[in-house]
Amino acid sequence: MRRLLLSALVLIAACARTPPAKEYQLHGQILDIKPDTNEVLVKHGDIPGFMPAMTMPYTVGDAKLLAGKQPGDLIDATLVVGETEAHLSQITKTGHAPVVDASGPAITASEMLKVGDPVPDTKLIDEDNAARPLSSLKGHRVALTFIYTRCPQPDFCPLMDRNFAAVQNEVGKTPGLGDVRLVSVTFDPDYDTPAVLKAHARTLQADPAVWHFVTAGKDDILGFAAKFGVTAVPSDESPTVITHNLSTAVIDADGRLVKIHPGNGWTPAELLADLTAAPAPAH
Ligand SMILES: [Cu+2]
Numbered sequence: 218m219r220r221l222l223l224s225a226l227v228l229i230a231a232c233a234r235t236p237p238a239k240e241y242q243l244h245g246q247i248l249d250i251k252p253d254t255n256e257v258l259v260k261h262g263d264i265p266g267f268m269p270a271m272t273m274p275y276t277v278g279d280a281k282l283l284a285g286k287q288p289g290d291l292i293d294a295t296l297v298v299g300e301t302e303a304h305l306s307q308i309t310k311t312g313h314a315p316v317v318d319a320s321g322p323a324i325t326a327s328e329m330l331k332v333g334d335p336v337p338d339t340k341l342i343d344e345d346n347a348a349r350p351l352s353s354l355k356g357h358r359v360a361l362t363f364i365y366t367r368c369p370q371p372d373f374c375p376l377m378d379r380n381f382a383a384v385q386n387e388v389g390k391t392p393g394l395g396d397v398r399l400v401s402v403t404f405d406p407d408y409d410t411p412a413v414l415k416a417h418a419r420t421l422q423a424d425p426a427v428w429h430f431v432t433a434g435k436d437d438i439l440g441f442a443a444k445f446g447v448t449a450v451p452s453d454e455s456p457t458v459i460t461h462n463l464s465t466a467v468i469d470a471d472g473r474l475v476k477i478h479p480g481n482g483w484t485p486a487e488l489l490a491d492l493t494a495a496p497a498p499a500h
Pocket of ligand 1: 364365368370374375461
């Protein structure tokens with residue numbers, strides 16, 4: 218669980234056009250320190266305009282920032298969010314308090330799916346405005362990712378789209394992968410209506426028999442996304458820009474989680490290998 222949380226949330230970035238990194242102040246408590254990877258797990262309050270209160274691992278820009286720090290330390294810190302990474306640039310100890318529960322207090326972690334868990338059957342609506350619950354895809358190996366169509370950051374949602382298009386093309390050429398289905402879930406349901414998703418699918422030359430674009434009510438979507446470690450909040454610079462991270466999941470033919478690829482570093486070849494390794498559905 219801890220490993221999953223760390224990996225899933227390492228890549229947080231403002232999905233925003235402005236190249237200069239943005240800085241946010243956070244106040245919280247250190248729950249854990251991993252000096253070998255320059256990571257610190259922080260339980261923090263709201264970061265206005267960026268993310269709600271949660272427990273998150275952060276990378277530090279300089280290992281020296283962790284010197285003398287201990288779990289339990291109360292801190293003020295500066296979070297620098299660039300286009301593809303985020304790190305703490307400054308940490309000031311302001312006090313110390315007992316750590317109540319270092320093993321599992323994380324809001325996101327407790328909600329996150331573990332490998333082998335059944336993926337919940339959220340009421341999803343596809344680009345044809347038809348019900349497309351995940352249970353309708355039982356018997357298919359599924360790759361699922363999260364996007365929004367207006368994402369201005371080429372290495373984020375548009376990269377997920379390009380990767381899925383590449384996976385779709387390979388699936389079409391590989392007889393043993395004929396059951397595979399792709400699902401792109403929008404976390405911007407206000408804008409990404411079924412009609413918008415349909416136009417987006419056309420632009421990507423998505424095969425409607427293979428690749429579905431789905432939405433749902435906002436609460437349903439955000440709750441569903443959290444299970445994969447995805448947070449999506451409106452940015453403070455523009456109502457059309459959503460600050461978010463990324464997560465791509467492989468789900469087996471029985472609807473159970475096989476793997477999560479956090480962030481944008483995975484390749485279509487890796488996803489195809491995961492899909493190939495998942496048991497093919499029984500005929
Ligand atoms: Cu994006």
